[in-house]
Amino acid sequence: MTASDCLEISVLGRGYGESIVLHVPALGWIVVDSFLTEAGSPAALEYIKSQGGDLDQVVGIVATHWHDDHIQGISDLLKNCRAAQFSLPIALQGKQFRAIAYEAARVGTNETSSGAAELLASLRVIKGSDRVPNWVTEGQIIHRTVFSLAGRAHRFELEALSPSKKDVDAFLLHVAAQTLAPSNDAFRIPEFTENDISMAAWGRISGQFFLLGADLEERKQADRGWNNVLARLAPLGEQAGYYKIAHHGAKSGHSQRVWSELCVTDPVATIAPWTKGGKAIPTEADCRRIQALTSRAYVTTRNPLRKPQRMASVVEGKIRSMNAGLRAHPSEVGRITATLDVTPASPAWRVELHGRACELGDYSPAA
Secondary structure, eight states: OOOTTEEEEEEEESSSOEEEEEEETTTEEEEEOBOBOTTSSBHHHHHHHHTTOOGGGEEEEEOSOOOHHHHTTHHHHHHHOTTOEEEEEGGGGOHHHHHHHHHHHHHOOSHHHHHHHHHHHHHHHHHHTTOOOEEEOTTOEEEEEEEEETTEEEEEEEEEOOOOHHHHHHHHHHHHHHHHSOOSSSSOOOOOOSOTTOOOEEEEETTEEEEEOTTOOOOSSTTSHHHHHHHHHGGGTOOEEEEEOGGGGOGGGOOHHHHHHSEEEEEEEEEOOEEETTEEESOHHHHHHHHTTOSOEEESOSOTTOOOOOOOHHHHHHHHHTTOOOOOOOOOOEEEEEEEESSSSSOOEEEEEETTOEEGGGOOOOO
């Protein structure tokens, strides 16, 4: 069970897929991104139920972007959490993108298609339940509440830091360029490998701050990516004690200024690793870079490329002789839960690791 006077941020992952579950005092649950467990259920949904949470108290569901590893199962979350506001980047509202998404979902040949299909399914759920999508741009407050604990008034805010107008423009130009490019196919499904419209977020509660980096990337332009975020946020002097590291810890999401200007010294830092084609992020080089910046870094999956260990052949033979089946053990979801008690004069973050989660020093990107 979650404590009523604590902010809890739980990062879930299993090697492919990322989901963040926030429990906010006097407000309820907020889910940021989604992936499916081995059983085919949204990991966030299983976690909230395991904590005895009331799904009617899920007040918000956020899709930071539409990549497959961040959006799987969001339509199921929306079906089960009928009171939740659905927030997503405003760039996904455009007619041109929506037309491509419909066609990509229809063809269904790659991860772009899978993410498009899930996005469209989510919007259909919203429309069928008489809810209106919350199309988000930089600087917009996604959720806000004021509450009282221990005789003190407290304020919570979750603010979108991205995408910037230039990020949205770049994304829509990419959509147009990919769609109009010559192709032998009747329709060419764009491959969106960059994270132009990923929605990072800044949290404020009782004078403490946290940063959810989504998959936001570093860009050379001053008005795009992390540079744009820093231009707006750094002058405020707010520094986060907790950072969900951007883009799974990859170099493409790294900004040295984010660590030096937007984070306290030695912050709690969390990562949900990403794997594809026998490769894993963060890499060993990524780990060294992050460990030089904080001693309090954690990952949801100790070894994301690890394959289930096979039984000895004599044991397998004995099982088969009994007409029993063999099935690989499901990939366990790892969880990093960071808790902030907002009642003390000087709140401090506490971290608990569950499942395959571990300290970054114990993580291995090798198979």
